[in-house]
C-alpha cells in the first residue's frame with residue numbers, strides 16, 4: 001500500500017505535513033510548527049502520531065513538539081545540535097542515516113545554510129523530499145547561519161534527486177518567489193508557466209505545493225545559478241555558481 005501524505009497550513013504560512021504508512025499505521029509529522037492543526041489533521045484521518053521528523057531548530061518548525069510528544073508519546077527525530085538546542089529528542093540523525101516510519105524509509109540529507117543543523121528527509125520509495133527551509137518552490141531559504149557556498153552545495157544535493165520526486169517545502173512563499181525570479185529570468189518559459197499556475201492556485205486559495213523537482217530544476221532560478229544565462233542576467237559572466245547564487249540571494253533579500 002502506498003504511503004499517504006497530507007498537507008495543511010500551520011501558523012501564518014508554514015506547511016504542516018503528515019506521512020502515513022497504511023500497512024503499519026505509523027504516521028510521522030514533518031516538523032511541528034504548532035500542535036493544534038497537526039492534532040486536527042490526525043483526527044480527521046483517524047491516525048495516531050508515531051514520529052516527528054524535525055528539519056531544523058527554528059521555532060516555527062519545533063513549536064509544537066513538546067505538546068505532541070506529551071499527547072502521543074511519539075518518537076522525536078532531529079538533526080545533531082550544531083547551532084541551538086532542540087528539546088525532547090529521542091534520535092539524532094546525520095547525513096546518510098536512514099530512519100523508519102513504520103515500513104517507510106526516510107533518508108537524511110544534511111542541507112545546511114539556512115541554519116547549520118538543517119536536514120532534509122528523502123522518502124525514495126514515495127518519491128518525496130521534505131526540504132523545509134532549504135528549497136522552496138521557485139525560491140530557497142534565507143542564509144542565516146551558513147554561507148552562500150554552503151547553501152549552494154545543499155541545493156545541489158537536492159537538485160541531484162530525480163525529476164519525478166515531489167518537493168514538500170516549509171512555507172507558502174511561491175508567489176513572492178515567482179515575482180522575484182521573473183526579474184532575473186523574464187523569458188524562462190518554465191518559469192512563466194509556473195507563474196500562471198501559481199496565480200491560478202492562489203486565486204482559488206489552494207497550496208502551490210507539492211511541486212515536481214524536474215519542474216523546479218527548469219523554473220527555480222536558485223537551482224540555476226550555474227546556468228550561463230542566469231549569470232549573464234546578473235552581469236556576472238564567468239563568475240562561479242556559488243558567487244552567482246550569493247548575488248541572487250542578496251537581491252532576493254532586498255526585493
Ligand SMILES: [Zn+2]
Nearest residue numbers: 056058114133
Ligand atoms: Zn527556518
